[in-house]
Amino acid sequence: MDLKEIQNLIKFVSNSGVAEVKLETGDIKITIRTTLEGNTPDITYVQQAPMQQTMNQATPAQQQVPVQPVVSAPVVVADETSKYVTIKSPMIGTFYRKPAPDKPAFAEVGTSISKGDVLCVVEAMKLFNEIESEISGKIVKILVDDMSPVEFDQPLFLVDPS
Known part of the structure; x- marks a missing residue:
């Protein structure tokens, strides 16, 4: 899953009115939390699950990358x-x-x-x-x-x- 797909998923979730979505595919776990109006936005984390350990390779640590939620600006009509x-x-x-x-x-x-x-x-x-x-x-x-x-x-x- 690339960054563009993650951004599209964040936009879709924020527009859908759902409070939280968790997605696990292969070695990637994504949790997206949205807030109701008036609350401060939560930070969304993308977490990569550890891969299978081989003899010469150490297990990579889980990474947490903050992704800022996409908040659309209100439309102002001139x-x-x-x-x-x-x-x-x-x-x-x-x-x-x-x-x-x-x-x-x-x-x-x-x-x-x-x-x-x-x-x-x-x-x-x-x-x-x-x-x-x-x-x-x-x-x-x-x-x-x-x-x-x-x-x-x-x-x-x-x-x-x-």
Whole structure:
């Protein structure tokens, strides 16, 4: 398990609302503790279990490496964008702007949309889910690149409802 996988696991656990997760795979033991709001963050330790001892090799000592928990900063909406409505991802998956690689994008900046129009597709576990608009308006900004991974509740589009 490399550092990027551990960081992704920490992000996932912190967003899930679970208080503690313990994971043991092979020679690695990971414990991730999250805190409720108002408490100080715990330090997460990655602990490597000792390997089998050979005749000429001493057993390595267990290592504890502190990993700082990832805390996302609150999103502050600027005054100029406060009139816009944010359309967010309803699930974790991969964001696609087109129904197929050879087809045009569902929506572009400046496109007028109506309630129920398909704006994009989010692929999760090999299922392609069409994301429909819940409001009518005009797309002001597309916040995610095509074929990018998205998380639950991640902003995808800014729409001017006027």
